Amino acid sequence: MKPTVAVFSFTGCEGCSLAILECENELLDVLNLVQLVRWREAMTETAQEFDIALVDGSISTHHDVKKVKQIRELCKLLVPIGACAHNAGLNALKNRYGMGQVKETVYGDAGAQFDTIPACPVSAVVPIDFALPGCPIDRGEFVRTVRDLCLGKTPRLPTYPICVECKKKENVCVFFQGKFCMGPVTRAGCGAICPTYGDGCEGCRGFVDDPNQNAHKETLAEYGLTAREVMQHFDMFNSYDDRLP
């Protein structure tokens, strides 16, 4: 029997679950491997039983906490997909402020009635089995991960930084074109897509396991960023990461 899969969304743009729909060429093959039983982007069924739960979005309300705990109870494998779910991504920027201030800034006087807590990755609330990084996820990486989970293999993420994929494509390093890049400390897997199109990497896939952050702060400063701008580069997608000072 094919494993059953449910897709859930928490706080995020739902771009990552949409990215699954965009796996156009592979979608039918994926559906030969697994049976989708619940996914509000694509179907009306709301199954209560499933083997694999894919979750996008950060946990950022008390309600999210309760729901993700339930999902954990119901599934065999829990796989956060995308930066929001993987390391809280952009959402964690709000954690720099008090929740009262955040609510007021966004909703004004009406803010008081909203339930919000500091944004966190799924793994901060419940144990996870694997996480797919990226904003959004890489579609190729997604289908390979589904395949590996069905085969009972541990999926693999690159342990090397974006620069490796960038060099394999023989891109001109964006630093040599007057731009800035988080590639040397960011986990590869997206094919260095931003530098390939001439933009610096924003670090959406999170840090490699052993990032040389000091070296990178010096590099960014040497190429002309102020201390504040250096921190902004580090914070953009990685502010939840507690390795930051």
Add this chain to the structure above:
Amino acid sequence: MTLQVISVAEIRGLLAQLMEQGRVVAPHKRPGDRQWAFEDLTDPADAVLQYTTTIIPAKKYAFPPKETLLRYELGQAPSVTAVVDSEPLVLFGVHTCDLYGLTALDTAFADHFADANYLEKRAKMRIIGIECVPDEWCFCASMGTATIDSGYELFLTPLPDEEHYIVEVGSDAGDEMLKGIASREATAGEVSYLKTHLNRKITQERHLDSDYTALPLLFTGFAESPVWEKWAEKCYGCGTCNLTCPTCFCWDVLDEMGLALTTGERRREWDGCMLEGFARVATGENFRENRTERLRHRFFRKYAYLFTRYGKPYCCGCGRCVRQCLVKIDPVGVINELIAAHGKGGALIG
């Protein structure tokens, strides 16, 4: 054969002629400060004649970043087919450092087990070398690669007017290429210019404080040096130095099963000893977990281990590693600092 002289226009004509016969690749300008890359030539006018180094060396045509080694089918009658892709190729505009780099790879890929994927591609290459424009990172002279007398069909050196090039012919295929191309014999003055020009190149500013042939012995005294840690402190472990190096040849092998789970392929992809996962084995153990160990290993490979094994250094002095390294970890700087700290004696073995 006497040295010939041809004009830039004739060089372009030669390229046009070669393009009619098949695939030609040449250096092209890329955006950004002093960046070039070998690419397929579609117009002879696009080939850059004067440049320092490409981002990735010519090795990519014999040892591509990603390559399928075999395809397999599962099911009732499982089968495996080896895949070797190769085609005739003219490589235009290769510098002396890179010619040496290719000979270093030739040795490594033929050793022990002849690597058909590399060797077949290499056998179908014809090469036109060209003299370079050194920059502040080049140290080919210290590695004995500022000049080279084989490994090319033709080699071109510009005369002072930069409108004419002296042509050295290195093979019968080179003679063949020149057929139908107008050229004249070099004058005595032009021949002596060639010599002074090469002398200038071999006295380049960046140099090792040691004869390169002494490096394997010197390195025996460097294993425990604190110098490694000092340089590694700013290293990312990003592998750029490995991937851009003309003499690095490491790869990783992966099996990629198709989504239908009935077919798949085995691939190799460039790997590098500066990367965290390089020395990790199946049990999870990592033999060179930290960047200091990896940096030291890389240098020992280039200047000691492979040098000893093959009788020649695995560095051609092209300077790509430091040119592309964001934190400027520079082989000449590192080695000269090691020599300054530990002397030229080398440790006693045993």
